[in-house]
Amino acid sequence: MNSKYDIIIVGAGAAGFFTAINIVEKNPKLKVAILERGKEVLTKVRISGGGRCNVTHACFVPNDLVKFYPRGEKELRGPFHQFCSGDTIEWFEKHGVELKIEDDGRMFPISDSSQTIIDCFTNATKKLGIDVLTNQSVQSIFKAEDYWKVETNSETFACQKLVMTTGSNPKIWEMLTEIGHSVIEAVPSLFTFNIKDNRIKDLMGLSAFASVKVKNTKLESSGPLLITHWGMSGPGILRLSAWGARILADKNYQFILEVNWLNDLTFEETLEKLKELKLEHSKKAVSKKSPFDFPNRLWESLVLASEISEEIKWADLSKNQLHNLANQLTNGQFQVNGKSTFKEEFVTAGGIDLKEINFKTMESKLLENLFFAGEIVNIDAITGGFNFQNAWTGGFIIAEAITSK
Template identity: 55%
Template sequence: MKKIAIIGGGAAGFFTAANLGKELGSQTVLFEQSSAPLQKVSVSGGGRCNVTHACFDPKELVEFYPRGKKELRSVFHQFQPGDTMEWFESRKVPLKIEDDNRIFPVSDNSMSIIECLMNETEKNLVEIKLSETVQKISKKEHSFLIETKSGSYKFETVIFTPGSSNKSMEILRNLGHGIVKPIPSLFTFNIKDKRLKDLMGISFEWAEISIPQIKMEAEGPMLITHWGLSGPGILRLSAWGAIELNRLNYEFEIKINFVQKEYEACCEFLNEFKLENGKKSVYKINPFGFPKRFWQRILEITPIPTDLTYSHLTKNQLEKIASELTKGIYQVKGKSTFKEEFVTAGGVDLKEINFKKMESKIVPNLFIAGEILNIDAITGGFNFQACWSEGFIISETLKNEFL
């Protein structure tokens, strides 16, 4: 009888398998329902794989997790981003830290990470069963019975890392676990507004976005898309406001500051610019760092005549421009999934997990990691880091118990 089953071939599952060693690995079977494992790793970072984030203090690191902050502190004390970097680089996958502290393979290709994980798993002699969907798990006295389309298998230990599908949640619910209802965590905002129409692709290096209704705000880069707004600033709000925004059925107002100035300061800046550039065309000369097309759109909706020079800009017109740039109100009506990097809030109730081992408190010898847990983070490599850390802890626990 094989000792260990790993259900799910994502980041947490493969990192566990890659760290088991040959003695335990040879007694392990990894079940993955798709024909291609590590799919989220493949698409992360636009295909470059955002492996982790250059935040090496567990106390600081947990602040990037809307859910799981308290539990992850002990997890990251055992294995944190510095350990992740060392792990991959010691296996000849050099990594680099980019200006925004995101960490990628030097190759800029997610296949470097995937091949490393697959190679280490194969070195450990783990049997990999692709296109093998687990339909049911039953707990017997000293073992688990795993049923798939192709047959039934017995195992002493189960590592459950299948992602956040409804079927996976149901399997754990049948084993006695409580499930916090999953809802989207990373999503973009759907906005139909004439101020954004036909401006797809325009980006802002910095914007401050707030949701007055739930008293929440975030800042960071922002992007106009064909459906509305995206970018790190928007995604931070979606993650931290996931539960409240779900209750609002994703219909709410946002207030946006496109410039690093408050309203009064923006008025003063524009007035000074007006005095220094009186003979110049308001439409042709953009006093801000964001793209000219967006500046012209703001002028169109204010509205400002196309032949106006700065010297003829009235106080009222100037204040309207400043208001649009520092406290423009936009109506959000719906959400869109953020690319293929779908992340959910919700999952296994964290009170039911022993985070020193990542073992279920409800079912002995059942270990749970990855997105199936009620843990999620903003973009930037943080969700993967939780998977690497949890998988490493499971593999160390099993080595200590079995060897």
């Protein structure tokens, strides 16, 4: 059986639906189909943001927004000038979905349910007559003279223009390399660090604002650091893992993490502060109460690690102990052995080489009428709605490019 369409979109995720809807809204005459290998559509949308769907981020200046993308910062500048977070809010509003901003800038539907976004998309595709075909696993893609042929496990499709929105799917990447594209190998991007260390052994659940650095590299970050059962997590760590995705993969996730629990205080400044505390609190036990802005239990643990026993008073601290403590506070060395995936926010760095895409249209520079949107390309962001924003922007630009030709 041979099914003909003007446009076929492979991948029924966020980018796929958004592209399809925008194309047909701009030109209702076009016959569009979305092919999905699984039984379900929009599965990542359903689980994103803990089932609430983190639609975008309240960062409205393109040149600021690009800074959240470890890969894609330079390339997304132009696209974000065409369709940015403000346009996303307006688009969803026009389609009956109101978004709200949370304190950290993340944006969700006011219903707090990803089902709202799923309904918005599925209702729009029904209304616009877009065919959403599930259980269609693509086996091959072939470029004929003036059309594309897509073979699935059950049918053969033909189309004028082909849009790939399959996320990080190695099988599809392989097919694309066979027809001439280069793929940057995928490595995990958002992950937490596995650390076994007595200093944090019984402190799971504690959080402190810290700056972190991977020893002997330029990789550094700061933000809330969360101690977990398996090591360290939190925004500061996740950001470090995103920017260091390639470097940390090359290290096989074995490296030394340097932690400054006082964030921006240096060793020297901390030592001075400790000397003042020694005079001020001379009769008090050092380990009893944290003089800094982080949890007492963490302070107690770092005091013990500095070879200062529980009952020692401030007045009795030796020069050596003061040095040890300043060092633990500003330059704690933690051995990282491996990583763990961060919740369901599994993101990879990798995908179609950005040099092979025209970012004015999201069209392949190598093969005419082949377009890409979403995580299939080598673009990824930290957590907070940024990966979805990349999907919406790519889909919008493709729709513009296809319907204005």
